Amino acid sequence: MQNFVFENPTRIIFGKGSIARIGQELKRFGSKALMVYGSGSIKKNGVYDQVVASLKEAQVPYVEFAGVRSNPFLSKVLEGIEIAKKEQVDVILAVGGGSVIDTAKTIACGVKADHDIWDFFTYKKPIRGALPILTILTISASASEMNPAAVMTKEETCQKFSIRSPFIQPKVSIMDPSVLSTLSDAYTAYSAADAVTHMLEGYFNNTEPAGVLQDRFVESLMRTLMETTEVCLKDPADYNARANFMWAATLGFNGLTTAGMGIVGYPAHMIEHSLSALYDVPHGAGLSIVLPAWMTWASRKNPAKFARLAREVFGVKIKDDMKAAARGISKLRAWFISIKTPVRLREASIPRKDIGKIAENAVMLAETWKLSGYTKEVITDILKLCR
Amino acid sequence: MQNFVFENPTRIIFGKGSIARIGQELKRFGSKALMVYGSGSIKKNGVYDQVVASLKEAQVPYVEFAGVRSNPFLSKVLEGIEIAKKEQVDVILAVGGGSVIDTAKTIACGVKADHDIWDFFTYKKPIRGALPILTILTISASASEMNPAAVMTKEETCQKFSIRSPFIQPKVSIMDPSVLSTLSDAYTAYSAADAVTHMLEGYFNNTEPAGVLQDRFVESLMRTLMETTEVCLKDPADYNARANFMWAATLGFNGLTTAGMGIVGYPAHMIEHSLSALYDVPHGAGLSIVLPAWMTWASRKNPAKFARLAREVFGVKIKDDMKAAARGISKLRAWFISIKTPVRLREASIPRKDIGKIAENAVMLAETWKLSGYTKEVITDILKLCR
Numbered sequence: 108m109q110n111f112v113f114e115n116p117t118r119i120i121f122g123k124g125s126i127a128r129i130g131q132e133l134k135r136f137g138s139k140a141l142m143v144y145g146s147g148s149i150k151k152n153g154v155y156d157q158v159v160a161s162l163k164e165a166q167v168p169y170v171e172f173a174g175v176r177s178n179p180f181l182s183k184v185l186e187g188i189e190i191a192k193k194e195q196v197d198v199i200l201a202v203g204g205g206s207v208i209d210t211a212k213t214i215a216c217g218v219k220a221d222h223d224i225w226d227f228f229t230y231k232k233p234i235r236g237a238l239p240i241l242t243i244l245t246i247s248a249s250a251s252e253m254n255p256a257a258v259m260t261k262e263e264t265c266q267k268f269s270i271r272s273p274f275i276q277p278k279v280s281i282m283d284p285s286v287l288s289t290l291s292d293a294y295t296a297y298s299a300a301d302a303v304t305h306m307l308e309g310y311f312n313n314t315e316p317a318g319v320l321q322d323r324f325v326e327s328l329m330r331t332l333m334e335t336t337e338v339c340l341k342d343p344a345d346y347n348a349r350a351n352f353m354w355a356a357t358l359g360f361n362g363l364t365t366a367g368m369g370i371v372g373y374p375a376h377m378i379e380h381s382l383s384a385l386y387d388v389p390h391g392a393g394l395s396i397v398l399p400a401w402m403t404w405a406s407r408k409n410p411a412k413f414a415r416l417a418r419e420v421f422g423v424k425i426k427d428d429m430k431a432a433a434r435g436i437s438k439l440r441a442w443f444i445s446i447k448t449p450v451r452l453r454e455a456s457i458p459r460k461d462i463g464k465i466a467e468n469a470v471m472l473a474e475t476w477k478l479s480g481y482t483k484e485v486i487t488d489i490l491k492l493c494r
Numbered sequence: 495m496q497n498f499v500f501e502n503p504t505r506i507i508f509g510k511g512s513i514a515r516i517g518q519e520l521k522r523f524g525s526k527a528l529m530v531y532g533s534g535s536i537k538k539n540g541v542y543d544q545v546v547a548s549l550k551e552a553q554v555p556y557v558e559f560a561g562v563r564s565n566p567f568l569s570k571v572l573e574g575i576e577i578a579k580k581e582q583v584d585v586i587l588a589v590g591g592g593s594v595i596d597t598a599k600t601i602a603c604g605v606k607a608d609h610d611i612w613d614f615f616t617y618k619k620p621i622r623g624a625l626p627i628l629t630i631l632t633i634s635a636s637a638s639e640m641n642p643a644a645v646m647t648k649e650e651t652c653q654k655f656s657i658r659s660p661f662i663q664p665k666v667s668i669m670d671p672s673v674l675s676t677l678s679d680a681y682t683a684y685s686a687a688d689a690v691t692h693m694l695e696g697y698f699n700n701t702e703p704a705g706v707l708q709d710r711f712v713e714s715l716m717r718t719l720m721e722t723t724e725v726c727l728k729d730p731a732d733y734n735a736r737a738n739f740m741w742a743a744t745l746g747f748n749g750l751t752t753a754g755m756g757i758v759g760y761p762a763h764m765i766e767h768s769l770s771a772l773y774d775v776p777h778g779a780g781l782s783i784v785l786p787a788w789m790t791w792a793s794r795k796n797p798a799k800f801a802r803l804a805r806e807v808f809g810v811k812i813k814d815d816m817k818a819a820a821r822g823i824s825k826l827r828a829w830f831i832s833i834k835t836p837v838r839l840r841e842a843s844i845p846r847k848d849i850g851k852i853a854e855n856a857v858m859l860a861e862t863w864k865l866s867g868y869t870k871e872v873i874t875d876i877l878k879l880c881r
Contacts, residue, residue, distance in 0.1 A: 108671070108737035110509025115502070121754065122497025284495070317734050319721075320742055323714035331707045347704050350495035354754060355707055363750075367508065367741060 109315045109369040115362055117253045118279045121354065123346070125281050126157040126243055129200070130165025132279045136239040137198025140169040141191045143211040144202045146176065152289040154245055158202055170194045172214075178383045178390065179206040181225060181261045187214040188224075191238070201242040201277075205249025205301075205390075208242050209257035212275040215240050225261055227270045229475060234272035242280040247287060247353040248298035248391060250305065250360030252280035260384050265468060267380035268475060282357070284350035288343050295343070296448040297391025298356065299336040303329055304375055304394040305360035311405065311412055314369030324364050326419045331355045333420075336446055372478050375401045378486060381468040388455045395448040396455060399440040400492035404485075406432040452493045462490045496702050496756040502749055504640045505666045508741065510733070512670050513544040513630055516587070517552025519666045523626040524585025527556040528578050530598040531589045533563065539676040541632055545589055557581045559601075565770045565777065566593040568612060568648045574601040575611075578625070588629040588664075592636025592688075592777075595629050596644035599662040602627050612648055614657045616862060621659035629667040634674060634740040635685035635778060637692065637747030639667035647771050652855060654767035655862060669744070671737035675730050682730070683835040684778025685743065686723040690716055691762055691781040692747035698792065698799055701756030711751050713806045718742045720807075723833055759865050762788045765873060768855040775842045782835040783842060786827040787879035791872075793819040838881045849877045 120128055133140055142158070149155040162169055172187050191199070191214055201211035216237035217224040226232035244252045251257065255276040260267040290298070310325045332355050338348035358364070365371045375398045382393035406413035410432035417423035417435020425431040443450050452459060466486040473481040507515055520527055529545070536542040549556055559574050578586070578601055588598035603624035604611040613619035631639045638644065642663040647654040677685070697712045719742050725735035745751070752758045762785045769780035793800035797819035804810035804822020812818040830837050839846060853873040860868040 108509070108734060108741065110512065112505065112507050114505040118499065118501040119753075120499050122495070125497065317738075320714065320718045320738050320745075323718065324711065327707065327710035327714055331710065334706075347495060350754070351704075351707050354495065358707075366506075367737070 108318065108367040111366045113362060113366045114273070115253060115276070117277050119253060119282060119357070120279065121282045122350075123283060123285050125283050126154065127161050129158055129241070129243060129281055130161035130163070130167055132281070133162065133167050133198060133200060133241055134165050136241065136278055137196070138168070139194065139196045140167055140198045140200045141172055141187065141194065141196040141214065142169045142200045142202060143172045143175060143187065143207055143214065145207050146174065148289075149202055149245060152245075152286060154202060154243065154286050158243060169200070170196060175203065175207045175210045177206045178260055178267070178387055179210045181259050184210055184213045184217060184224070184259065188217045191218050197238060199238050199240045201240065202245065204244065204246025205251045205258070208249065208251040208277070209259060211240055211242070212237070212251070212257040213259055213270070216270070216272065216275055228259060228261070228268035234270065234274050237272070237274040240275060240277045242277045244280060244282045244353070245286050246290065246294065246298060247282070247356045248301040250302075250357050252277055252282065253357050253361040258380070265384045266471060267384040268472060282353055284346055284353045287339075287349040287353065288346075290343065292340055292343070292447065294389070295336065295339050296446040297389045297395075299332055299352075299391070299446060300395035300398070300443060300448045301391035302332055302356035302359050304398050306364055307398065307416070308373045308375055309365040309368060309371045310416070311402070312372040312374060313365065315367060318368045321364050321366070321368055322415070325359070326416070328355045328359045328364070329420050332359070333442065340446060373476070374478055374481060377472045377476060377478055377481065378469050378489060380472055381465045382455065382457065385461075385465060385468060386455065386457050388457070392449050392455060395443040395450055396452060396493050397489070399436050399443070399450060400489050402436045402439070403433075403492050404489045406436065452490070459494070462487055465490055495705065495754040498753045500749060500753045501660070502640060502663070504664050506640060506669060506744070507666065508669045510670060510672050512668050513541065514548050516545055516628065516630060516668055517548035517550070517554055519668070520549065520554050520585060520587060520628055521552050523628065523665055524583070525555070526581065526583045527554055527585045527587045528559055528574065528581065528583040528601065529556045529587045529589060530559045530562060530574065530594055530601065532594050533561065535676075536589055536632060539632075539673060541589060541630065541673050545630060556587070557583060562590065562594045562597045564593045565647055565654070565774055566597045568646050571597055571600045571604055571611065571646065575604045578605050584625060586625050586627045588627065589632065591631065591633025592638045592645070595636065595638040595664070596646060598627055598629070599624070599638070599644040600646055600657070603657070603659065603662055615646060615648070615655035621657065621661050624659070624661040627662060627664045629664045631667060631669045631740070632673050633677060633681060633685060634669070634743045635688040637689075637744050639664055639669065640744050640748040645767070652771045653858060654771040655859060669740055671733055671740045674726075674736040674740065675733075677730065679727055679730070679834065681776070682723065682726050683833040684776045684782075686719055686739075686778070686833060687782035687785070687830060687835045688778035689719055689743035689746050691785050693751055694785065694803070695760045695762055696752040696755060696758050697803070698789070699759040699761060700752065702754060705755045708751050708753070708755055709802070712746070713803070715742045715746045715751070716807050719746070720829065727833060760863070761865055761868055764859045764863060764865055764868065765856050765876060767859055768852045769842065769844065772848075772852060772855060773842065773844050775844070779836050779842060782830040782837055783839060783880050784876070786823050786830070786837060788876050789823045789826070790820075790879050791876045793823065839877070840881070846881070849874055852877055
């Protein structure tokens, strides 16, 4: 096991009815909130009303900041920072999924910056502070509710980059699985692909050969996510399946599965970010296209770990590692197809002739993330397998 | 999944060489420390020197408080509180295993109390504050380094009771697996029995029938603990085995495996506490005696979960639940025997004629912990199976 520091102080309040607690929790961290949310689904599913009722009961003044889109834009963050400053809020409340939470996180640290906040994303400037962030999770996939990361797209340059700092770790996240019951089948599937990819990137891309415990955790989480996704697609209101999915998605990317695993790379995310940035593909849909292709490419060099996944999660009995790995990858791809998340570029209306342009875009992030070996040529090879 | 709140803010600094960081960490929480430790093994294995060097380098003044024994006594805590007050320390540093950490925790909250601190253990008074606690772990089993609990024995009444409060959750715990290399085979085995029992109590004694993810975590942790224990007994200096053991023992009782599982009871611990209190048996040794007996007793009423453990962890193939459960329990007992931790009362020199007296002692804790159904007769029945 490699040396590590693990610290995850987010308070998770999980379960039916827990949104009613947001007012009291918020009061512990500030006196006026910026409430960040998306395109209004929270007004349809009742979450908005629950939040507002709790804030009013706790007498917490708040300003609304709506309209965050998925694959969120930096320009929206800049608007949010303006409002946060003008209204002198001292705490940020995100009500939504990863895009909303990441927008809230970027506003929270952006308020404290006196420079171009994109410098945080290119690692030119460190984050030195942020307003406290609380979240109410309404789409479960990113684990942003319990981690210190955020992803943002800069429209002008089509760059989808990320930040990471303990300052933007949420103080409190409220997770009520019953709000997921209104999630569409498509987004249920995209969420599953996203969550599965998070944990598999850590599983495959690390520098610790003997992380058996962490491997077992990932396998446990992945089995649980796959089983519960299938249940949710049959019965979107199955509370227990939504709850297990929700908690598994959080634990799969909150630092638990990578603690002790050394340096972890995220090459499938790196490539997918270009699909989202250039074509506005839902992140999870982009990942279900890229992940099996990346796995095919990577397993050709070193099939052992891919064979392990095949045997442990997909029940593959083949002894030869190379063949077992290939069978496992094809079973994962088949599973993505079964839950109706795309596995080919053309399913997301991305023309094959764009592969060069996508690789050029991806290489910018590979360099920022210091993912060595991911040249334009390598990324092109991987993209060619996305079909 | 049941509603839950999960919050575990302890900062874990894990790995070789990490003890050198204690001085800097301590400075964040106080200006003068009480350094609590045991009977001096830390002077033999070099931990003491590393701690002192780091404290001196960081210029943190400290007062030593040595001599904490295993199955620690309340009287020692009272001494510690006196010294902490007299010396006006503002932070507590525990260097040791569960007994030392639990003593440090009780001192930390005891300093703030103006009443008999045993009232905390009988739940007559709530804990309302504590000095910050940091730990350097030298025996891995209790998970006290990353949880809000402490166990203490009151000599006069032979009561081994516990407390639980977020105030006594350690701020920082430093875990260097290389310090475990000098641990005796006996204590390696007792630690394994302790850690395994923690997670199995949560696995069997909960109110959530559909906690599949948590079950898988426990099974992953248990397999890892068993494998690594065997490696450590063959080669006490195997760093990677010690590291995996250490982290698994922490994760097995830091709240992760029980979050969402409803109300969790600890009947094997409840009965074992009486063995420790009355006969000063090492806690882990007491647990390896009580746990299989309790499992035998409990599985007779409801064998399904015991059969699951048998199949998932011990590879039992029997279809009938009752028979599979019995086979699994006998495999667990055989494993305890193989690592040389006792499974019978007489191996710990406890006479069978004392069973009534032990049950009378245990019933006090069953009442305090509100473990319904554990009458003197029931506890007697379980103790009769400890042979």
